[in-house]
Amino acid sequence: xxxxxxxxxxDFSSEIRTRYAINSLGMFIVVTVSVILFSIGNEKINEYLTxxxxxxxxxxxxxxxxxxxxxxxxxxxxxxxxxxxxxxxSIYSGKFLFNVALVFSMNLIIAVLFSLLFEMFLFKNLxxxxxxxxxxNVGVAASSTIIAAIIAKAGSKGTLYPVLxxxxxxxxxxxxxxxxxxxxxxxxxxxSSVELAVLFCYDVIMISxxxxxxxxxxxx
Amino acid sequence: MAWKIFLxxxxxxxxxxxxxxxxxxxPSKWYHFPLIPGLEENAKIIFFHVPTSWITVIAFLMSTLxxxxxxxxxxxxxxxxAYTAAQLGMIFCILATVTGAVWAKFAWGSFWSWxxxxxxxxxxxxIYGALFALRSAVDGEEKRATLxxxxxxxxxxTVPFFIFIMPRIMKGLHPGSxxxxxxxxxxxxxxxxxxxxxxxxxxxxxxxxxxxxxxxGYRSHIVKEKLQKQIS
Numbered sequence: 001x002x003x004x005x006x007x008x009x010x011d012f013s014s015e016i017r018t019r020y021a022i023n024s025l026g027m028f029i030v031v032t033v034s035v036i037l038f039s040i041g042n043e044k045i046n047e048y049l050t051x052x053x054x055x056x057x058x059x060x061x062x063x064x065x066x067x068x069x070x071x072x073x074x075x076x077x078x079x080x081x082x083x084x085x086x087x088x089x090s091i092y093s094g095k096f097l098f099n100v101a102l103v104f105s106m107n108l109i110i111a112v113l114f115s116l117l118f119e120m121f122l123f124k125n126l127x128x129x130x131x132x133x134x135x136x137n138v139g140v141a142a143s144s145t146i147i148a149a150i151i152a153k154a155g156s157k158g159t160l161y162p163v164l165x166x167x168x169x170x171x172x173x174x175x176x177x178x179x180x181x182x183x184x185x186x187x188x189x190x191x192s193s194v195e196l197a198v199l200f201c202y203d204v205i206m207i208s209x210x211x212x213x214x215x216x217x218x219x220x
Numbered sequence: 221m222a223w224k225i226f227l228x229x230x231x232x233x234x235x236x237x238x239x240x241x242x243x244x245x246x247p248s249k250w251y252h253f254p255l256i257p258g259l260e261e262n263a264k265i266i267f268f269h270v271p272t273s274w275i276t277v278i279a280f281l282m283s284t285l286x287x288x289x290x291x292x293x294x295x296x297x298x299x300x301x302a303y304t305a306a307q308l309g310m311i312f313c314i315l316a317t318v319t320g321a322v323w324a325k326f327a328w329g330s331f332w333s334w335x336x337x338x339x340x341x342x343x344x345x346x347i348y349g350a351l352f353a354l355r356s357a358v359d360g361e362e363k364r365a366t367l368x369x370x371x372x373x374x375x376x377x378t379v380p381f382f383i384f385i386m387p388r389i390m391k392g393l394h395p396g397s398x399x400x401x402x403x404x405x406x407x408x409x410x411x412x413x414x415x416x417x418x419x420x421x422x423x424x425x426x427x428x429x430x431x432x433x434x435x436x437g438y439r440s441h442i443v444k445e446k447l448q449k450q451i452s
Contacts, residue, residue, distance in 0.1 A: 146374060150367050154358045163353050167346040168374060171381035174339070198385055202378075209377045213370045216291050 003086040007094025011069075025065045025106055032057050033113050047120040051180035054114050054121070055173055058140070061106055063162040066144040069095045070152035079152070083218065092145065092214040096207075099141040099148075107137055124186030131189060132179040135199045139172045139206060146210035149217045172202050227432065230425040237418045238267035247412060254412045262327045267418055269323065271426035273316040276344060277383065279309030279430065284376040287369035297442055299365035302372065303355070304437035308430060310348040317341050340382030347375045361445075 015021055036053055073079040082091060111133070114121045123129045147165045154160065175198050182192045189196070243253045243261055253263070286302035289295070320338065321331045332338060354371055358364040 143374070147371075150354070150371055153363065154354060154367055160353060160357055164350045164371065167343050167350055168378055170339075170343050170346070171378055171386065174386065198381070202381065205377050206374075209374055213291075213373060216366055217370055 001090065001093070004090040004093035004097065007082075007086065007091060008097045011094070011098040021065055021068065021102060025061060025102075026109070028064050029057065029061055029106065029110055029113065032060060033110070033117065037117060045118075045120060047122065047184050048181050050114065050118045050121040051184060052177055054110065054180065055177055057110050057114075058107055059166075059169065059173060060162075061110065062103060062140055062144055063165060065102060065106065066099050066141070067148045067151055067158070067161045069099055069145060070148045074152045088215045088218045089211060091218065092149075092211060095148075096141060096145045096210075099145050100138060103137045103141045103144075107133065123183045125183050125188060128187060128189050128192055129180060129183035131196060132176055132183065132199065135196065135203060136172060136176045136179075139199065139203045140169065142203060142206040142210055143168045143172070146206075146214060146217075149214060153217055168206075172199065175199055175202070223428070224432070227425060227428045230421060231429065234267060234418060234422040234425050238264055238422065241414075241418070247414075250414060253415050262323060265319065265323045266415075267422045269316060269319045270419070271423050272312045272319065273341065274423060275312040275426055275430045276309050276316055276341070277379070278427065279305045279312060279434075280344065280347075280372075280376065280379065282434070283309060284372050287372045290365055290369045291373075294362075296361060296365060296445070297438075299361075299369065300441040300445065301434075301438045302369065304434055304441055306348060306351055306372065308433055308437065310345075310352070312430070313341065313345050313348060317345060336387040340386060343382050344379070347379075351375070 036057070070079075073082060086094075144165055147161065147168065150164065151158075151161050175195055179192055179195050179199070182195070237251075241251045241253055243263065245254075247254050283302045283305040286298045286305065290298040290302060320341065324333065324338075325331050351368060351372055355364055355368050358367055
């Protein structure tokens with residue numbers, strides 16, 4: 001756990017030094033949202049569509065940003081050193097925590113932008129959306145971290161990342177879109193407890209599977 | 221040899237029974253199928269469509285089991301077995317999707333309507349596609365085997381969501397959906413006994429056929445790998 005936190009700290013300081021993720025992901029979000037705005041034009045879109053578009057933007061931003069966790073190690077040639085210094089479990093935890101932080105900050109920006117730019121992006125029950133948002137972000141981070149590790153070992157093929165991650169993230173995203181609709185309709189948390197339970201199960205299953213399998217990817 | 225003849229007889233029987241046995245309103249003879257309101261002649265898809273999707277999942281399960289075995293024992297033969305199972309699964313997955321879509325045009329009015337089960341078969345297609353994309357992207361057979369094993373295990377843990385959870389909590393058109401009034405086990409819904417017999421025979425026949433194809437497939441794959449090593 002200690003080495004996981006050290007790894008997290010190292011990633012943070014290297015992030016603050018280069019500001020790669022902050023700059024490029026911030027711009028990516030702005031570009032994607034403005035493409036959506038241009039394509040909508042003066043059209044009046046209904047609220048369910050904004051909910052769906054929100055998760056589309058989240059998916060593509062994650063796909064462009066989260067693969068860096070392991071790809072950057074391979075690019076800088078530091079993967080071998082990391083292999084010597086820390087246990088695979090703590091490496092996965094460190095990268096996972098960093099990606100959780102990244103996903104949360106990214107999605108908060110997207111959510112704020114959406115609520116500013118789309119007047120239909122309104123929730124009758126904000127609490128349910130917040131729950132779904134938190135549990136969903138952890139799920140996105142968990143599965144994209146393990147896929148990022150696979151990609152880094154497969155020779156950092158950037159186009160492969162969304163291809164591999166999409167089927168894994170699909171149950172999560174479908175449930176999240178469903179929950180977003182329900183939050184817009186004003187369902188209470190207990191009304192949507194089944195969907196929240198599905199999300200929670202997904203998180204637990206993904207994190208434990210990733211912990212078990214990371215060992216095999218990481219050791220060459 | 222005997223079981224190949226058995227398979228031939230079984231498959232012929234299923235095809236003849238599934239296609240030619242008449243559907244009548246009041247079954248009186250042993251070969252009569254009951255009329256299911258709303259489905260009529262379309263009901264016969266169950267003898268061919270359900271086994272193909274069943275094989276899709278079985279093939280995926282086998283691919284995952286052999287992936288687990290590969291990760292434990294690092295034996296490349298297990299990887300060949302997993303790969304062949306995935307290849308066959310892809311073929312049956314396409315068959316299930318196409319038969320389902322053609323049937324849906326006549327029974328539900330459109331080729332594709334994003335029913336939860338259609339979504340899940342689509343996701344399975346994507347998973348198989350991603351698996352082959354990953355395999356072709358990695359050089360070095362041990363690395364390829366490890367990475368694709370890990371990916372197929374990760375993909376497999378999401379399959380219960382597609383097959384068991386989503387179709388039951390979401391509204392859909394397939395039997396067994398959340399808003400289905402005659403909810404219950406999908407198989408025995410409104411089928412009479414002879415329909416069930418043909419259905420189960422069809423499942424058995426398809427499973428044997430799959431097993432045979434897989435057996436031939438993985439052995440030829442192993443031989444091919446060995447020959448390639450000898451040449452280089």
